[in-house]
Amino acid sequence: MVDTPLRLSAEEMRRLGYRAVDEVVEHLATLRERPVGSPPVRERIEGLLDVGLPDGPSDPIEVLAEAVGRVREFIVHTDHPRFLAYIPGPSTYVGAVADFIASGLNVFAGQWLVGSGPAIMERIVIDWLRTLCGLPDTGGGLFVSGGTMANLVAVHAARSESADDGGLIYVTSQTHSSIRKGLRFLGFGPDQLRVVGTDESHRMDLVSLKEQIACDRRGGYQPLCVVATAGTTNTGAVDPLDELADLCADHGLWLHVDGAYGAAAVLSDRGGDLLKGLGRADSIALDPHKWWYQPYEVGCVLVRDETTLIDAFSMNAEYLRETRHGSGPLNYYDLGPQLTRGFRALKLWMSLKTFGLxxxxxxxxxxxxxxxxxxxxxxxxxxxxxxxxxxxxxxxxxxxxxxxxxxxxxxxxxxxxxxxxxxxxxxxxxxxxxxxxxxxxxxxxxxxxxxxxxxxxxxxxxxxxxxxxxxxxx
Ligand SMILES: Cc1ncc(COP(=O)(O)O)c(C=O)c1O
Known part of the structure; x- marks a missing residue:
């Protein structure tokens, strides 16, 4: 090791990096021959891993070999071709390399002054996704950690557009649990949630929704947002998006579509038909670490009108003044909850360019x-x-x-x-x-x-x- 704290020599860095690439390639090349995983046994894992905090150094290659061995042994491979549970995570190698580059260059994708190129690349990928989903060019969005955060950001944007903090949110029994979690996190009370009925295909029932809205209005409540799902986690059902868009337009409600799982289907003709109306949403959550084949973590929130995100998230601080200078600054801290944020867009940018749509x-x-x-x-x-x-x-x-x-x-x-x-x-x-x-x-x-x-x-x-x-x- 070189005589500078926390540095490896160039040669050691190469050796470590090449070995890491070999390990990942070996993993991907042999995955289908190996088991998907096995039931976790906590005592065994702790017994092997919990060996105390080291004061002194170890050989980096040995540390890497131990890490890869332990991690591989004690995960169920969500990227295995026969992992057919939950929502699988079949990521691409290109996406993993992009993550390595983003952290190797330690890109700060939260503000313009230090991350202008990455900000424009993020904008480009967001525009690709926005266009694929059918949102107009007034729209925008950003990458977040996953679907949970995308839903949370969208609901916060919906509420920020409303004059009334007590607005009601309409979901079904099939809505993903992250919506309820997000509502709690955002300070919505349980009395602000309405669970409306579903039809025989587990889709949001329009009659039930209309009746509930009418009943709430009669009761003096303020309906705020309908959360539709494009591809439920349980059954893959798609709520009737086009009809919901009509209804939301008639009632002045925000339509959020949770497409964390299913929005990727817009890529196919059949999926596009099923998702008809997606582009009429006020906001859409999608999750590139699911059916867009990216490594964890990357979720995405898209909105029909980018100013709604700015209204909800923009911030000012004296120490950020210079980030607002220069031509057309694009500060992602104005669009979402994070200031410091990694360069999640890069993996989708590289994967889409490498393979093509x-x-x-x-x-x-x-x-x-x-x-x-x-x-x-x-x-x-x-x-x-x-x-x-x-x-x-x-x-x-x-x-x-x-x-x-x-x-x-x-x-x-x-x-x-x-x-x-x-x-x-x-x-x-x-x-x-x-x-x-x-x-x-x-x-x-x-x-x-x-x-x-x-x-x-x-x-x-x-x-x-x-x-x-x-x-x-x-
Ligand atoms: C429909 C739907 N919404 C939201 C989520 C939450 O996404 P994440 O796990 O990326 O936070 C999921 C996860 O499976 C989902 O299927």
């Missing part, structure tokens, strides 16, 4: 087609009941167990999910629909194959047989 489009379409194929396979025999059909690459189903009571079927369903985690070949977990557990597939990895899906279903059938036998149901 058509490759992204193909990958999104592939996910949707595979979910439909999985549905066909499940419906072929008499072993499975499809509970909600393949929508935006999400499908839910449960085992058919002849003569079994619903509770017994539910227990088999949960055992199958637990069994996939123990087995490690593929991960399929549960959610609940109408208060009963269902198995759920979410297929967004561009490298998932038909063979992966067939073998996963075969695994589920074996686990179902075992669960049925263990419970003495046959």
């Amino acid at each position: 058509d490759e992204f489009r193909k990958a999104v379409e592939r996910g949707m087609a595979l979910a439909e194929h999985a549905q066909d396979l499940l419906l072929k025999g008499d072993r499975w009941e499809v509970v909600t059909p393949a929508q935006l690459a999400i499908l839910t189903f449960r085992p058919r167990v002849p003569d079994a009571r619903p509770e017994a079927v539910d227990s088999v369903t949960r055992r199958i999910a637990a069994g996939t985690l123990e087995d490690g070949f593929a991960l399929v977990l549960t959610t609940e629909i109408d208060e009963r557990p269902v198995l759920r597939l979410c297929i967004t990895h561009p490298e998932t194959t038909v063979g992966d899906i067939e073998e996963t279903i075969a695994l589920l059938e074996r686990l179902a047989d075992e669960a049925v036998a263990t419970q003495g149901l046959r």
